[in-house]
Amino acid sequence: MAGKVVxxxxxxxxxxxxxxxxxxxxxxxTVALSHIAGSLGSGTDESTWVLTSYLVSNGIILPxxxxxxxxxxxxxxxxxxxxxxxxxxFLCGIATSLPxxxxxxxxxxxxxxxxxxxxxxxIKDSFPPEKLGMAFAITGITTxxxxxxxxxxxxxxxxxxxxxWIFFINVPIGFLAVFxxxxxxxxxxxxxxxQVASIDYIGxxxxxxxxxxxxxxxxxxxxxxxxxxxxIMLFAGxxxxxxxxxxxxxxxxxxxxxxxxxxxxxxxxxxxIMLFFVGxxxxxxxxxxxxxxxxxxxxxxxxxxxxxxxxxxxVMLMLPIVGKLVTKVQAKYLxxxxxxxxxxxMWLTGMVTPQTDYETFxxxxxxxxxxxxxxxxxxxxxxxxxxAPADSSNxxxxxxxxxxxxxxxxxxxVMNKLAHSEQIEQSNLVQHLTxxxxxxxxxxxxxxxxxxxxxxPALQAPISAMGHIYQELIHQADILAFHDTYDFVxxxxxxxxxxxxxxxxxxxxxxD
Numbered sequence: 475m476a477g478k479v480v481x482x483x484x485x486x487x488x489x490x491x492x493x494x495x496x497x498x499x500x501x502x503x504t505v506a507l508s509h510i511a512g513s514l515g516s517g518t519d520e521s522t523w524v525l526t527s528y529l530v531s532n533g534i535i536l537p538x539x540x541x542x543x544x545x546x547x548x549x550x551x552x553x554x555x556x557x558x559x560x561x562x563x564f565l566c567g568i569a570t571s572l573p574x575x576x577x578x579x580x581x582x583x584x585x586x587x588x589x590x591x592x593x594x595x596x597i598k599d600s601f602p603p604e605k606l607g608m609a610f611a612i613t614g615i616t617t618x619x620x621x622x623x624x625x626x627x628x629x630x631x632x633x634x635x636x637x638x639w640i641f642f643i644n645v646p647i648g649f650l651a652v653f654x655x656x657x658x659x660x661x662x663x664x665x666x667x668x669q670v671a672s673i674d675y676i677g678x679x680x681x682x683x684x685x686x687x688x689x690x691x692x693x694x695x696x697x698x699x700x701x702x703x704x705x706i707m708l709f710a711g712x713x714x715x716x717x718x719x720x721x722x723x724x725x726x727x728x729x730x731x732x733x734x735x736x737x738x739x740x741x742x743x744x745x746x747i748m749l750f751f752v753g754x755x756x757x758x759x760x761x762x763x764x765x766x767x768x769x770x771x772x773x774x775x776x777x778x779x780x781x782x783x784x785x786x787x788x789v790m791l792m793l794p795i796v797g798k799l800v801t802k803v804q805a806k807y808l809x810x811x812x813x814x815x816x817x818x819x820m821w822l823t824g825m826v827t828p829q830t831d832y833e834t835f836x837x838x839x840x841x842x843x844x845x846x847x848x849x850x851x852x853x854x855x856x857x858x859x860x861x862a863p864a865d866s867s868n869x870x871x872x873x874x875x876x877x878x879x880x881x882x883x884x885x886x887x888v889m890n891k892l893a894h895s896e897q898i899e900q901s902n903l904v905q906h907l908t909x910x911x912x913x914x915x916x917x918x919x920x921x922x923x924x925x926x927x928x929x930x931p932a933l934q935a936p937i938s939a940m941g942h943i944y945q946e947l948i949h950q951a952d953i954l955a956f957h958d959t960y961d962f963v964x965x966x967x968x969x970x971x972x973x974x975x976x977x978x979x980x981x982x983x984x985x986d
Contacts, residue, residue: 482600486612488654492556493593494616495647496586499528499563499640500881501624501760506637506775513637516572527576528583529882530689534682535587536875537732540868543592548867549661552592553652558585560648567641590617590878591870598858598866599662610854611797611847615790617877618846621760622786626779633776662863677724677731684716685875692882696889733868736861742869745857746876748809751970752849753880755816758888758963759842766826766956767835770949781832785839789846796847805852806974812848813971817964819844824960828953891962895955903947903954917943 503510503524510516510524535542543551562582569575594613601609631639687709698706724730737743764778773781799808819841826838854873861869906913921939930938 482597482609483612485600485658486597486609488651488658489552489593489596490612490616491647491654492552492559492651493589493613494620495644495651496559496589497616497620498624498627499582499586499644500532500878501621501757502628502631502640503528504625504628504761504764506628506632506640509632509637510572510575514569514572514575523572523576524579526690526693527579529693529878530686531580531583532587533583533685533689533875533878533882535584536591536878537681537685537871538678539588539591539874540595540733540871541731542588543595543867547661548592548595549655549659551588552596552659553655555585555588555592556648556652556655559589560645560652561585563641563644563648567638590874591867594854594870594873595866596659598861598870599863608794608797610851610858611793613854614793614847614850618756618789618793618843618850619786621756621881622782622789622843625760625764625775626783629775629777629779633774674724674727674729674731677720677727680716680720680723681731684713684718684720687713687716688879689882692886695886696893700890732872733865736865736869736872739860741860742857745805745853746873748849748853748970748974749857749873750876750880750883751813751967752846752853753877753882754884754887755849755963755967756843756846756884757881758884759816759820761885762888762892762956762959763823763835763839763842766953770828770952770956771830777832781835782839784836785843788840789843792844792847793851796851800852800855805856806976808848808852810971810974812845812852813967813974815845815848816842817967817971820960820964820967824957824964826953826956828949888959888963892955892959895958896951899954899958900947900951903951917946 507524539551545551546554559582562578562585565578566575566582569578593616597609597613628640631637631643690709691706691713694709695706700706701710721734724732724734737746760782763781764773767773767781768775768778796808819838822841823838826835857873858866858869918936918939921942922935925935925938926932
């Protein structure tokens, strides 16, 4: 295929198919954990390692993928990752025990970690500089839409068929992606296999140790009560030592595993930070809303997913529009607009009440996500604006890592905030449940009368009434806690919108 000119949109479709499959697997499993636990005879807490194992191995490979692409050649590395991910997906589907599934998910994360960075690098090198906005509109379809659709697709497959088909569907898609990549993609000279004098085993080990431990802390922190847990304290210490030592070691190497020198470019480092918060906004909001509707409004996994999916359609329509805007408006202004729109969406969702219906939730979700194209495309365009072709794979690896870490940090922070807010709101509501409170006395009387009317003996009616009051207390406290959490995220995004205005300005030349 050397020398053959291929339409960059065909190349983008081929490489995005594989990346979409991999990103989808970061969220598609979340709604199936209870089914997996029941099927494999394990507890729900144990089944969460199915998520953690994938995130840990994925996080380890992401920053190393640029070096691995140079070591193997980018196209060969990309195909190797697709085949590995496809094979591991099949093994996950036939797993007969939880330990087997966790090991297979580790392999799946290791193989899939190179797909996002390679996809971005290939697409970036396939388009001329003046059309980078449209290029990253295409990558946005995978990066932004896949996490939104994951819970919907996962819920439908789990409820209609079996959780095993969440993994089996990757097999035909994987083989199709390999065929398309082999036919359509060819490596430019800057992406071909380069001679590597030696492998930096020390840097490799430190990066794997530090990032692996960090992912465990972020994913298990809330479940283990954070730093009150010896387990979390141990892994937090390992993460801190590993990452700090890795940075000190890597910056002294001539051929580093991760090219940290790219952060010296303000046009790279500041958009990288913004992409971290793109992950923060995308993954934290995607985790909160399904939890809200399932725990407090009785939605099943499929319906909870359907709350998210209409927003994905709106985002997909917005992506090409924003892709054209980056040639007309400075990236920092588009990023600020995106942060403001997302902040408004979070504030709007914080107004949920016990009477909120499905259509209102869908509208809230649309406003939560409509700003994401304004964040992802300009930030991605700006971050690659001064990156040489030889550094495309290294830059893509760092960008993907920052975005995924942002998602992990975002989920950890909002879940911690939600848990604390539930305790505070429950304590605040309990203060009003006193015998001199007219509303409380009226509710008790009404519940007691309803219990007696339903055939419960009069002596047991007060116990039944108190049970109803307690259930309503928990329900109200949960919704108020979601109010507080969404308001918190809105304040964070509003602060970032103001900060974005101080980024270096950049506007691409208008395409011919």
